[in-house]
Amino acid sequence: MMRIKFIPLLTVLLLSMIGSMPINSANAQAENKKNDNIFKMRMSAVDEITAMSGKYTIRLWGIKTFGESDAKLKLQARVSLDNIIGKSPLECSLKQRDNNTLTAQCINDQDIDLGLYMLQNGFALVDRASVYGSVFEDPYIQAELDAQEQRKGIWQERESARNNVNTTMLITVSVILILIVIGIFIALSIFIMRGFQRVIDAQNKNMELTKKERALKDKEKEIFSHMLDSEIKANKSKLEAYIIVYDEVLKSLQDTTKTPKYQTSGDIVQQQPALSRSIFDRNTEKLDVLGTELSSEVIHFYARIKTNAEYTNLDPDMALIDAVAIVERALKNAHRLDNIADRLIDSFSEKGLSAPHI
Structure with missing residues (x-):
C-alpha cells in the first residue's frame, strides 16, 4: 500500500523538475546573451589574421589576409601575432558569429589593437567592407598606407619580387646600357665643363629651396x-x-x-x-x-x-x-x-x- 502512494508522489516531483528546466535554461541564455559582445579569453595565433582558443576560431575584425605569399613571411606574421597576443587573456568585442567561428576586435593587456598592429607591420590588408563607416576606418587605412610606404611585411616582399624581375632584364641589356651611358657621359662632360658655374648656381639654389622646405615642414610639424x-x-x-x-x-x-x-x-x-x-x-x-x-x-x-x-x-x-x-x-x-x-x-x-x- 505504501509503495502505491509513493509512485504518484515521485511522478509529481519529476514533472515539477522537468517543468522548471526550460525556465532555468532560458534565464541562463538571457544572461549569456547579455555578455556576448564583450568577452575575454586566452588564444594562440594560427595565421596572420586568425587565432584559436579551445574549440573557437577567432578571426580578427577589420583585416584580411594577402592570400598567397612567401612561407617565411607567413611564419613571421604568425610569430608576430603570437608575441603580441602574449599569455594574458585578451579583451574582445564580438562583431559576428558563425557557430564556433568568432569575428572580433581584440586588444591585449597593453591596450594594443591586434588588427591595427598587423596592419602597421605589413602583415595584413584592411577589410574595407568591415570598417566602412566606423571610427576605425581612417586609422586602419592609414596604418596600411604607412606600412606600404615603409616597405614592411608583404610590401617588402612584393618590392623584392619586382626587383628580381628587373634584375633579369637589366642583365640582358647591361652591355648595351653601359656603352650608351659611356657615350652620354662623354657628351655631358663637355657640356658640364662649359657650364660648370651655372650648375653650381643651380645646386646652391636647390639646396636653399630644400632648406626652406625642410624648415616649413618642421614648422608644420610643430604647429600640428x-x-x-x-x-x-x-x-x-x-x-x-x-x-x-x-x-x-x-x-x-x-x-x-x-x-x-x-x-x-x-x-x-x-x-x-x-x-x-x-x-x-x-x-x-x-x-x-x-x-x-x-x-x-x-x-x-x-x-x-x-x-x-x-x-x-x-x-x-x-x-x-x-x-x-x-x-x-x-x-x-x-x-x-x-x-x-x-x-x-x-x-x-x-x-x-x-x-x-x-
Whole structure:
C-alpha cells in the first residue's frame, strides 16, 4: 500500500523538475546573451589574421589576409601575432558569429589593437567592407598606407619580387646600357665643363629651396603637434572632472545609510565624457610626422573616443547592484582613457612636441 502512494508522489516531483528546466535554461541564455559582445579569453595565433582558443576560431575584425605569399613571411606574421597576443587573456568585442567561428576586435593587456598592429607591420590588408563607416576606418587605412610606404611585411616582399624581375632584364641589356651611358657621359662632360658655374648656381639654389622646405615642414610639424597635444590635455582635464563626479556618484550609491537618488526620481549615467577629437579628425594625414610609435598611440587613444556620447538610464525600479555595476564600468573605462592620455602627454613631452604653457 505504501509503495502505491509513493509512485504518484515521485511522478509529481519529476514533472515539477522537468517543468522548471526550460525556465532555468532560458534565464541562463538571457544572461549569456547579455555578455556576448564583450568577452575575454586566452588564444594562440594560427595565421596572420586568425587565432584559436579551445574549440573557437577567432578571426580578427577589420583585416584580411594577402592570400598567397612567401612561407617565411607567413611564419613571421604568425610569430608576430603570437608575441603580441602574449599569455594574458585578451579583451574582445564580438562583431559576428558563425557557430564556433568568432569575428572580433581584440586588444591585449597593453591596450594594443591586434588588427591595427598587423596592419602597421605589413602583415595584413584592411577589410574595407568591415570598417566602412566606423571610427576605425581612417586609422586602419592609414596604418596600411604607412606600412606600404615603409616597405614592411608583404610590401617588402612584393618590392623584392619586382626587383628580381628587373634584375633579369637589366642583365640582358647591361652591355648595351653601359656603352650608351659611356657615350652620354662623354657628351655631358663637355657640356658640364662649359657650364660648370651655372650648375653650381643651380645646386646652391636647390639646396636653399630644400632648406626652406625642410624648415616649413618642421614648422608644420610643430604647429600640428602643439594643437594635438593641447587637445589631448583638454581631454585629460575632462576625464579627470568626469572621474571626480562619478566617484562621488559611486560613493553615494554605496552609502547604505541613504536612499539612492535614482530610486526616487531616476537618473542618467553618461557612459563617457564628451571628449574632443576635431584636431585629430581634420589632420589624420599628418600623423606620420609624429613617428610610427607615437602616431600609433594617438590613433589608439582616439579610436576609444566616441563621436556621440552614450547614456544609460537608471530607472527607479533598477536593482542597486546593477546601478553600481553601470557606474563602476563607466569609471573603469574613464580611468583607462585617462592612463592612455597620461602616456601620450609624457611621450609628447619627451619628444619636445608639447604645446608651450601660456
